[in-house]
Amino acid sequence: MLWILLEISAGILLLLLLVNRVPLSYTLRNLSVRWLTTLLTVLAFVLVISLMVVMLAFTTGMKRMTEDTGEPANVMVLSEGADDEAFSNVDVGDAAKMESLPQVLRDTTGKRAVASRETYLIVNQPALHPKPGRPKGRFLQVRGIVDAGMAARVHNIELLGDGKWFSQAGTQEHPDGSSKAASLIQVVLGEGVARELAADRSPEEAASATNKGRLDIGDPFLLGRRTCIVTGIMKSSGSTYNSEIWGKQDVVAPLFGKSAITTLVLRTADAQAAAQLRDYFKEKYKEGSVVARVEKEYYASLSETSKQFLYAIIFVTVVMAVGGVFGVMNTMFAAISNRIKDIGILRILGYSRWQILVSFLLESLVIALLGGLLGCAIGSLANGTTANSVLGGGAGGKFVVLSLVVDANIWAAGMFLALLMGAIGGLLPAISAIRLKPLDALR
Amino acid sequence: MKYLLLIFKNVGRNLLRSLLTALGTMVLVLVVTLVWSILSLIDKATEEKSKDFKAIVTERWSMPSRMPFKYERALAEGAARENHPEDTRPTDSMAWRFFVGTLDNENRSFRNTMFGLACNPDKLLTMMDGLENMPQNQEDEMRGAVARLKSKRDGIIVGRDHLKNLNAIIGNAGDSTLQNPIGRRFKLTGIASFTGLDFEFEIVGIFPPGRYDNFTAFNQGYYLDTIDAYPQSHGKRPHVLADRNLSLFWLKVPNKDAYNRIVDQITSSPEFKDPEVKIETASSGVGSFMEAYRDLLKGMRWLLAPACIITLALVLANAISISVRERRTELAVMKVLGFRPGQIVLLVLGESVFLGLLAGLASAGATYAVINWWLGGVKFPIAFFDSFFIPVNAIGWGAAVGAGAALAGSLVPAWFASRVKPAEVFAKVG
Numbered sequence: 001m002l003w004i005l006l007e008i009s010a011g012i013l014l015l016l017l018l019v020n021r022v023p024l025s026y027t028l029r030n031l032s033v034r035w036l037t038t039l040l041t042v043l044a045f046v047l048v049i050s051l052m053v054v055m056l057a058f059t060t061g062m063k064r065m066t067e068d069t070g071e072p073a074n075v076m077v078l079s080e081g082a083d084d085e086a087f088s089n090v091d092v093g094d095a096a097k098m099e100s101l102p103q104v105l106r107d108t109t110g111k112r113a114v115a116s117r118e119t120y121l122i123v124n125q126p127a128l129h130p131k132p133g134r135p136k137g138r139f140l141q142v143r144g145i146v147d148a149g150m151a152a153r154v155h156n157i158e159l160l161g162d163g164k165w166f167s168q169a170g171t172q173e174h175p176d177g178s179s180k181a182a183s184l185i186q187v188v189l190g191e192g193v194a195r196e197l198a199a200d201r202s203p204e205e206a207a208s209a210t211n212k213g214r215l216d217i218g219d220p221f222l223l224g225r226r227t228c229i230v231t232g233i234m235k236s237s238g239s240t241y242n243s244e245i246w247g248k249q250d251v252v253a254p255l256f257g258k259s260a261i262t263t264l265v266l267r268t269a270d271a272q273a274a275a276q277l278r279d280y281f282k283e284k285y286k287e288g289s290v291v292a293r294v295e296k297e298y299y300a301s302l303s304e305t306s307k308q309f310l311y312a313i314i315f316v317t318v319v320m321a322v323g324g325v326f327g328v329m330n331t332m333f334a335a336i337s338n339r340i341k342d343i344g345i346l347r348i349l350g351y352s353r354w355q356i357l358v359s360f361l362l363e364s365l366v367i368a369l370l371g372g373l374l375g376c377a378i379g380s381l382a383n384g385t386t387a388n389s390v391l392g393g394g395a396g397g398k399f400v401v402l403s404l405v406v407d408a409n410i411w412a413a414g415m416f417l418a419l420l421m422g423a424i425g426g427l428l429p430a431i432s433a434i435r436l437k438p439l440d441a442l443r
Numbered sequence: 444m445k446y447l448l449l450i451f452k453n454v455g456r457n458l459l460r461s462l463l464t465a466l467g468t469m470v471l472v473l474v475v476t477l478v479w480s481i482l483s484l485i486d487k488a489t490e491e492k493s494k495d496f497k498a499i500v501t502e503r504w505s506m507p508s509r510m511p512f513k514y515e516r517a518l519a520e521g522a523a524r525e526n527h528p529e530d531t532r533p534t535d536s537m538a539w540r541f542f543v544g545t546l547d548n549e550n551r552s553f554r555n556t557m558f559g560l561a562c563n564p565d566k567l568l569t570m571m572d573g574l575e576n577m578p579q580n581q582e583d584e585m586r587g588a589v590a591r592l593k594s595k596r597d598g599i600i601v602g603r604d605h606l607k608n609l610n611a612i613i614g615n616a617g618d619s620t621l622q623n624p625i626g627r628r629f630k631l632t633g634i635a636s637f638t639g640l641d642f643e644f645e646i647v648g649i650f651p652p653g654r655y656d657n658f659t660a661f662n663q664g665y666y667l668d669t670i671d672a673y674p675q676s677h678g679k680r681p682h683v684l685a686d687r688n689l690s691l692f693w694l695k696v697p698n699k700d701a702y703n704r705i706v707d708q709i710t711s712s713p714e715f716k717d718p719e720v721k722i723e724t725a726s727s728g729v730g731s732f733m734e735a736y737r738d739l740l741k742g743m744r745w746l747l748a749p750a751c752i753i754t755l756a757l758v759l760a761n762a763i764s765i766s767v768r769e770r771r772t773e774l775a776v777m778k779v780l781g782f783r784p785g786q787i788v789l790l791v792l793g794e795s796v797f798l799g800l801l802a803g804l805a806s807a808g809a810t811y812a813v814i815n816w817w818l819g820g821v822k823f824p825i826a827f828f829d830s831f832f833i834p835v836n837a838i839g840w841g842a843a844v845g846a847g848a849a850l851a852g853s854l855v856p857a858w859f860a861s862r863v864k865p866a867e868v869f870a871k872v873g
Contacts, residue, residue: 037761044757044761047750051746054742054746055742058739079638083551084635088635089636123504124731135734135737138735256505257502316474316747319471320471320474320751323755323758326464329463330761333459337769387738390736
């Protein structure tokens with residue numbers, strides 16, 4: 001839709017250029033003669049458009065994150081009534097029954113179901129060394145995994161470089177070898193949370209760190225009162241797992257008073273089989289009180305927040321654009337009042353009313369085009385920067401580190417808005433110009 | 444006085460330009476007013492108070508917080524020991540037990556989901572933010588609702604948004620329920636951790652408009668009885684919340700010293716170790732939750748609002764510079780008549796500031812009236828906040844932003860105006 005509108009706008013612009021009989025150089029020269037007014041108007045466009053691009057990059061990042069998380073062939077099972085993993089409690093006995101369903105894929109031995117039992121927790125962790133401008137604490141998302149290898153397969157997660165999944169025990173001895181020191185909890189981190197935790201390191205820790213940008217293999221950090229050691233970093237960029245800490249379920253879950261499984265993820269043959277299994281749970285499964293959703297659908301449902309932000313952004317952008325339109329109108333009315341004699345001469349030379357209208361409209365559109373292009377380019381600098389947010393509507397939600405995404409659609413939206421502002425702002429003054437009578441204009 | 448008249452006349456000379464500039468100013472001030480109103484409310488909620496403030500006790504590590512039922516009694520005393528009069532006690536307290544249910548379990552949606560609070564009704568009047576200093580009519584209404592809630596075990600006080608949803612979902616949207624909902628009954632089915640806890644309520648009152656639009660409150664006795672009755676219909680298995688159902692606990696303390704002593708008492712008490720609890724000021728609690736939104740709020744504070752103000756300054760600068768350019772001859776005549784450069788600067792700045800001030804004031808005033816009186820708040824659900832109202836001092840911000848942006852935008856054009864040389868201007872005239 002957006003592209004169609006932009007194509008129509010570009011088409012109109014091209015048409016105006018083709019039918020324009022007043023030399024384009026005259027239009028462009030007028031812009032350069034009134035360079036200060038042109039510059040101020042272009043700058044107003046640049047601000048409005050670049051701000052819109054940054055705001056849309058935020059919601060696109062959110063949307064992309066929910067779209068890129070989850071496997072189409074996975075079915076996610078939560079306890080009945082739970083919209084969010086944080087509020088779910090799946091009975092272990094029920095989990096075993098569900099894993100044995102024929103729709104669930106088996107591993108190569110044919111004995112084990114390709115399924116992952118997980119406990120999702122939100123941990124309120126104070127920062128030990130809060131820096132000015134940084135949070136004093138954060139909500140860490142911890143996923144207790146029963147079988148790391150199986151979870152990696154179910155979620156298609158790989159580790160970066162030399163990373164390793166946590167061991168069967170999920171812990172390792174403290175390096176000082178003291179029997180009194182609690183063992184270290186082995187965890188793997190999403191890249192996003194690894195970066196966030198690195199920003200909270202003490203100056204000494206930061207100075208001695210091998211990787212300054214994020215926590216890396218072998219780095220310690222506190223989870224609750226226990227020290228964790230990073231054994232791997234997940235290749236999870238762009239998904240919600242990017243903001244999660246994964247550890248051995250029977251080690252991390254009891255630390256926070258939770259022993260039950262919150263989530264069971266079942267792998268089926270393909271997306272169609274996943275949909276069938278979801279329907280089976282809904283209509284025929286009577287063994288336990290659970291709710292099943294295709295994993296992709298679950299994460300897509302978390303885009304409620306991005307919609308809410310999108311509406312707010314549309315409102316703000318429209319209001320700012322209206323402000324910009326008034327600015328363009330001022331510029332163009334002034335341009336016309338400065339060139340009343342020019343208009344009279346053009347009319348006497350034989351240029352028709354509509355040709356003069358096209359000339360003034362083009363002038364306004366050139367300003368808009370310049371402002372739009374510059375605004376989009378400046379706003380695009382936000383591409384790839386990270387921001388903290390919360391995903392999900394209603395109760396619960398996921399605390400995520402997302403990447404801002406500036407894509408072609410945002411450029412299309414930016415350029416369309418700029419051209420629309422230029423057209424609306426230029427049209428009224430252009431109409432007022434063509435209403436002038438040649439002799440009156442020359443007087 | 445004559446000078447002021449000259450400024451007014453100049454503003455009115457090109458009405459179209461003044462109108463366009465004023466309209467541009469108004470819409471941009473509207474955005475700034477909205478953004479600052481949201482930030483102001485959040486800042487106020489996270490601002491530390493020095494006396495009569497609230498502390499909040501929650502589970503130390505996990506979210507959502509679920510503390511054992513047995514914690515309530517000791518927390519109400521601020522963990523003060525028996526027979527120890529020297530221990531500090533809170534002046535008031537309130538236990539919160541959350542509940543989430545749906546009006547339509549078959550077709551659940553965000554709209555038919557209801558968030559509830561099981562509590563002691565008396566505390567609604569003494570411990571809830573925003574319900575302490577209500578207008579008299581709202582206070583009377585709230586007192587009546589609380590009295591009815593105390594006498595009716597299955598009573599419920601609902602927020603206005605929930606009431607609208609109730610009408611649309613289980614009632615007849617065309618009937619007069621919204622105007623007279625008292626006595627209306629509805630069922631709420633527990634979801635998520637609250638599955639298996641089903642309630643039938645009778646509406647006994649409505650929360651005043653604003654902060655509690657998406658809120659409901661009911662008797663904690665009814666809630667706890669329902670949890671206790673759960674095993675009878677579920678093979679004697681206790682509900683998952685049977686023991687740990689205390690979501691959070693509020694304490695009112697007279698001053699910082701009392702707060703610090705109560706913090707010591709609670710953190711050193713052996714009663715709150717499994718699970719551990721944490722105590723913080725209400726503002727700190729809200730602040731730590733708002734951390735999740737910090738980048739968004741930073742963007743609003745340091746990107747959106749400044750960008751609007753700069754755009755506004757550019758629009759005004761453009762209008763004033765056009766005006767100055769068009770009036771070069773007039774400015775030259777003024778100089779010949781004896782006006783000093785400083786006076787010309789003041790004249791140009793005066794025109795611009797007058798226009799910006801007026802437009803900013805009108806915009807913020809209209810925003811205040813439309814949002815607070817007509818729309819009943821602006822919806823922007825973020826963390827604990829649902830609706831935002833425009834504070835009365837926003838009218839002052841609007842005027843200041845309009846005038847400030849006008850001043851900034853017209854400094855350079857005013858300087859150019861003061862530099863007009865009559866000889867150069869008249870050499871070109873005629």
